[in-house]
Amino acid sequence: MQGLSRGDVVRIDVGNSDEVIRWSHIVRSQHSTVWLLRLNTPNNIEDVLAKVRDLSCSTVSLPSQGSYAIDVPGDVKLERVEAPT
Numbered sequence: 001m002q003g004l005s006r007g008d009v010v011r012i013d014v015g016n017s018d019e020v021i022r023w024s025h026i027v028r029s030q031h032s033t034v035w036l037l038r039l040n041t042p043n044n045i046e047d048v049l050a051k052v053r054d055l056s057c058s059t060v061s062l063p064s065q066g067s068y069a070i071d072v073p074g075d076v077k078l079e080r081v082e083a084p085t
Contacts, residue, residue, distance in 0.1 A: 005031040006058075006071045030074025034081055038066035051084035 004010065007029030015021040038045065045068065049059045052070050060069040072081050 005029055005033045007031050032072040032074075032078055034070040034072060034078075036068040036070070038063075038068070048084065052081050055080055055084065057081060 003025075004023075005028075008025060008031075009027040009029075010023045011026050012020050012023045036045070036048075045063075049061065049068065049070075052072075053059060055076050056073055057076060058071045060071075062068065070081060072078060
């Protein structure tokens with residue numbers, strides 16, 4: 001869900017089949033979520049994820065789907081995550 005991050009408080013509207021039909025923020029956390037989408041098999045994705053974890057970020061890997069999520073706490077500058085050293 002675009003715009004949704006760890007710690008956000010949201011209001012959801014549920015349809016007749018118990019599906020979420022829309023949601024909105026009640027309170028936004030200071031966290032951000034960065035998604036990595038793999039188009040080709042990279043050799044260094046685990047190295048990149050380890051570097052962002054060293055910045056106090058947490059990660060979720062879905063390698064079979066080519067998707068990786070990075071939770072960026074509010075006290076970590078997004079620029080550091082976008083170009084970890």
